[in-house]
Amino acid sequence: MTTSYFPTTKLPGPGERITWSGLHGAADALAVTELASQNAALVLVITRDSARATRWQNAAAFFAPTTTALHFPDWETLPYDAFSPHQDIVSERLATLRELPQNPQGILTVPVTTLLQRVCPLPFLAGASFDFKQGQTLDVNAQRMTLDAAGYQNSDTVTERGQYTVRGSVMDIYPMGADLPVRLDLFDEEIDSLRTFDPENQRTIEKIDRLQLLPAKEFPFDDAAVARFRDRWHHAFNVDVRRCSVYQDVSSHIVPNGVEYYLPFFFDELGTLFDYLPDHVAVILEPGVLAAAQHQLDEIAARYESLRHDVERPILPPERLFLTLDELHRLLNVHPRIDLTASPGKHDVAFGSLALPDLEMNPRSTHPAEKLTSFVSGQQPAVLFVAESAGRREMFDELLRKAGIQTSIINGFEDFPGTQGHCITTADLDEGLHLPNLTLITETDVLGTRQT
Numbered sequence: 001m002t003t004s005y006f007p008t009t010k011l012p013g014p015g016e017r018i019t020w021s022g023l024h025g026a027a028d029a030l031a032v033t034e035l036a037s038q039n040a041a042l043v044l045v046i047t048r049d050s051a052r053a054t055r056w057q058n059a060a061a062f063f064a065p066t067t068t069a070l071h072f073p074d075w076e077t078l079p080y081d082a083f084s085p086h087q088d089i090v091s092e093r094l095a096t097l098r099e100l101p102q103n104p105q106g107i108l109t110v111p112v113t114t115l116l117q118r119v120c121p122l123p124f125l126a127g128a129s130f131d132f133k134q135g136q137t138l139d140v141n142a143q144r145m146t147l148d149a150a151g152y153q154n155s156d157t158v159t160e161r162g163q164y165t166v167r168g169s170v171m172d173i174y175p176m177g178a179d180l181p182v183r184l185d186l187f188d189e190e191i192d193s194l195r196t197f198d199p200e201n202q203r204t205i206e207k208i209d210r211l212q213l214l215p216a217k218e219f220p221f222d223d224a225a226v227a228r229f230r231d232r233w234h235h236a237f238n239v240d241v242r243r244c245s246v247y248q249d250v251s252s253h254i255v256p257n258g259v260e261y262y263l264p265f266f267f268d269e270l271g272t273l274f275d276y277l278p279d280h281v282a283v284i285l286e287p288g289v290l291a292a293a294q295h296q297l298d299e300i301a302a303r304y305e306s307l308r309h310d311v312e313r314p315i316l317p318p319e320r321l322f323l324t325l326d327e328l329h330r331l332l333n334v335h336p337r338i339d340l341t342a343s344p345g346k347h348d349v350a351f352g353s354l355a356l357p358d359l360e361m362n363p364r365s366t367h368p369a370e371k372l373t374s375f376v377s378g379q380q381p382a383v384l385f386v387a388e389s390a391g392r393r394e395m396f397d398e399l400l401r402k403a404g405i406q407t408s409i410i411n412g413f414e415d416f417p418g419t420q421g422h423c424i425t426t427a428d429l430d431e432g433l434h435l436p437n438l439t440l441i442t443e444t445d446v447l448g449t450r451q452t
Contacts, residue, residue, distance in 0.1 A: 003417040004034055004038075005030060005034065005435055005437055005438050006030075006031050006034055006351060008038055009031075009034075009035060009038075009349060011035075011039055011041060011282050011336045012336040012337065012338065012347075013336060014334065014335065014336060015333055015334060015335070015336075016336055016337070016347075017333075017337040017338075017339065017347070018337075018338055018339070018345070018347040018348065018349060019338070019339045019340075019341045019344060019345035019347065019348045019349070020338055020339070020340050020341070020348070020349050020351060021340075021341050021342065021343065021344040021345075021348055021349070021350050021351065022344075022350045022351040022352060022353055023340060023351050023353050024353045024354060024355040024356070024433065024434070025353070025355065025356060025431040025432050025433040025434070026059055026429060026431050026432060026433045026440065027351065027353035027433040027434075027435065028340050029055075029056060029059030029060065029063060030059075030063050030433060031351060032045060032056075032060075032107070032284055033059070033060055033063040033064040033067060033107065034064075035282070035338075036060075036064065036067055036105070036106060036107045037064060037067060039105075039282065040104060040105055040280060041104070041105065041280040041281060041282045041336075042100075042103060042104060042105060042106055042107075042108060042277060042278050042280065042281050042282070043106070043107045043108070043281075043282050043284060044108050044110070044277065044281055044282065044283050044284065044335075045107060045108065045109045045110070045284045045286075046110060046111075046112050046115060046283065046284065046285050046286065046289050047109060047110070047111050047112065047286050047289070048111070048112065048286055048287075048288050048289055048292040049111050049113060049292060050073070050074050050076075050111045050113070050114070052111070052286060053071065053073075053109045053110060053111045055430075056107075056109045057069065057071050057109055058427065058428040058429060059429060060107050060109070061427075061428075062386075062412065062413050062427040062428075062429060063413055064107075065412060065413075065414065067106055067107060068103050068105065068106030068107070069106060069107045069108075069109075070096050070099060070100065070103065070106060070107070070108045070109075071092065071096065071108070071109050071110070072092075072093060072096045072097075072108065072109075072110040072114060072115075072273060073089050073092050073093060073114070074089075074111055074113060074114040075089060075114075075117075075260065076089060077258075077260075078303065079261070079299070079300045079303050079304075079318075079321075079322075080258075080261050080303055080304065080307050080315050081258055081261070082257055082258040082313065083257050083258055084255075084257045084258060084259065084260060085260065087160055087161045087162045087176075087216075088161060090161075090162070090176065090216075090217065090218060091161045091162070091176040091177050091178075091214075092177070093218065094125070094176050094177050094214045094215065094218065095176070095177030095214065096108075097119070097120075097125055097276050098125060098129065098177065098214060100276040100277060100278065101122075101276055101277075101278055102278075103278060104278045104279070104280060108277075110273065112289045112290075112292050112293045112296070112328075113292065113293070113296045114273075115272075115273055115293075115323075115328070116293060116296060116297065116322045116323045116328065117321070117322060117323075118263070118264075118270035118271065118272060118320075118321055118322060118323065119218065119270065119271050119272060119273060119275075119276075120218045120219060120263070120267065120270070120271065121267055121268075121269060121270060121271040121275070122271055122275050122276060124215075124219075124220065124267065125214070125215070128150055128214075128215040128220060129212065129213060129214050129215065130146070130212075130213050131210060131211065131212055131213065132182075132184060132191060132194060132210065132211040132213065133191065133194075133209065133210050133211075134191055134192070134193060134194060134209050134210075135190060135191060136190070136191045137189050137190055137191075138171075138184070138186060138189060138190070138191055139189065140166060140171065140186070140189075143171070144164075144166065147164050147173070147216075148221075148222075149220065149221060149222035149223075149225075150213075150215040150216055150217075150220075150221075151215055151216030151217030151219075151220075151221050151255070152164045152173070152216045153216070154166075158172040158173065158174045158181045158199060159174070159199050160174060161174045161175065161176050161177075161178070161216075162174065162176055162216035162217075163181075169185065169186040169187070170183060170184070170185055170186070171183070171184040171186065172184075172197075173211070173213065174199070175211065175212075175213050175214060176213075176214040176215065176216055177214050180196040180197065180198070180199075180205060181196070181197060181199050182194055182195065182196055182197075182208070182211050183195045183196075183197050183204070184211075193207060194207065194208045194209065194210070194211055195207050195208065196208060217255070218260065218263070219259075219260075219263055219266040219267070220266055221253070221255060225266050226250055226251065226253060228265065228266060229250050229262070229265040229266060230247070230250070230251060232264070232265040233247055233262075233265060236265075236314075236316065237314040239311045239312075239314050240311070243311065243312045244311075244312055244313065244314070245312070245313070246258070246259060246262065246313060261315065261316070261321060262316065263321065264316060264320050264321070272323065272331065274331045274334075281335045281336075282335065282336045282337075282338065283332055283335045283336065283337045283338070284337075284338050284340065285332075285337065285338070285339045285340065286340055287339075287340055287341055287342065290325075290328075293325060293328060294325060297318070297322065297324070297325060300318045300322055301318055304317065304318050352435065352436060353433060353434060353435050354434040354435070355434065356432050356433070356434050356441065356445060357371070357375060358371060359371050359372045359375060359441065359445050359446050360445070360446060360447070360448050361399070361446055361447060368403075369399070369400075369402075369403035369405075369446075372403060372405070372441075372446055373403050373404060373405065376405055376422070376441075379439050381437065381438075381439075382419055382420065382421050382422045382423065383422045383423075383439045383440070383441055384413070384416050384422070384423050384424070384425065384438070384439070384440045384441070385397075385400065385407055385422065385423070385424040385425075385440075385441050385442075385443075386424070386425055386426070386427050386429050386432070386440060386441070386442045386443065387424065387425075387426050387442075387443045388426065388427075388428060388443060389426055390426055392426075392443060393409070393424055393425070393426050396424065396443045396446070396447070397409075397424050399446070399447075400422075400424070405422060406421065406422065407421070407422045407423055407424040408421060408422070408423050408424070409423070409424055409425070410423045410424070410425050411425065412425055412427070413425070413427070429442050429444075430442055430444040430449070431444065431445065432445045
């Protein structure tokens with residue numbers, strides 16, 4: 001980001017807390033992306049829920065497309081569910097955990113409900129990751145056992161992340177955290193080539209020199225891990241294991257659904273997302289984050305009380321799996337912290353954004369876009385309009401032309417500064433912003449929220 005729309009803002013010191021007020025609509029996301037570009041620190045944006053995290057992801061991609069943007073997604077299961085998260089979600093989580101320590105600058109978004117969750121410890125991920133290189137000697141049988149222990153599933157055809165197959169001198173692997181599967185061609189016991197391929201038609205896409213492989217699960221599943229699980233189960237629960245399907249499946253080296261809620265049985269000690277963060281981190285809290293954390297912990301406690309007496313599927317107490325509110329506060333207070341708020345605090349930075357007026361079209365009116373045209377006619381400099389997709393952009397632009405507003409199409413936000421007239425582009429944004437030197441109006445501002 002080269003153009004700045006806000007005064008340069010200093011980060012608070014470690015353990016210090018300030019508030020930012022006066023940020024309406026998408027102005028908060030623009031201010032935070034500028035903060036990330038101006039400071040040598042990773043900006044951790046903590047949101048109230050997963051939907052808000054997606055909103056911040058989309059905004060960061062629009063306002064700062066060259067800034068490293070990471071996301072740590074939620075499992076999308078209820079606490080103590082007998083369902084496991086989708087492999088694509090596990091893949092993104094593991095990829096983010098791998099990338100975090102190596103990214104001293106950028107933006108990480110995470111819902112506070114996910115931040116409360118204890119995760120695999122840092123040493124596990126480092127120890128369970130391994131590389132393949134062209135020219136490397138590979139013992140196929142030993143590698144199959146290693147992949148099994150890392151949670152990869154042997155299948156006839158590789159179509160999903162976390163799968164592998166061996167056919168003669170060819171090994172196909174779909175790595176966690178990767179966009180495409182990889183084919184290893186062997187010559188005797190040496191890797192002759194590595195190629196990404198399309199899982200739909202099996203055609204080669206490109207040759208690569210190296211493959212970094214993450215584990216397929218957020219926990220180990222080798223013989224030692226299974227033995228550790230069994231031992232800790234017996235210490236934690238006084239139940240008849242013959243009636244416990246989770247215990248029986250793990251004992252048979254089968255990964256049961258919902259085993260993630262027994263994560264402490266696989267490790268001596270769990271970690272938190274904070275363990276993976278680089279040295280310099282600035283924390284941004286949306287309004288209502290701590291209230292959302294308390295609500296989530298109350299929900300977890302209620303589910304625990306409801307399910308704890310099931311002798312066929314006993315469960316661990318919440319504090320073994322989730323941070324307490326006091327622990328969350330302690331971890332947050334280590335870092336420089338900025339609370340986004342509508343009510344300025346003692347140490348406040350006030351921003352000069354304004355709320356957009358009501359610009360929604362009224363199809364029953366003689367002049368449906370009267371409010372929009374009246375507002376835009378008084379704006380200097382030019383206005384940037386944003387539509388959801390290329391198709392929506394064409395429709396939105398036609399409505400603007402009928403209202404007498406002429407626009408030029410640009411590729412993205414970075415192309416807008418310096419233009420002489422109104423422009424239109426595409427982005428997944430549903431709220432605009434209004435600053436003295438920038439006005440952005442989305443199709444949602446004009447057409448209202450679409451019914452899906």
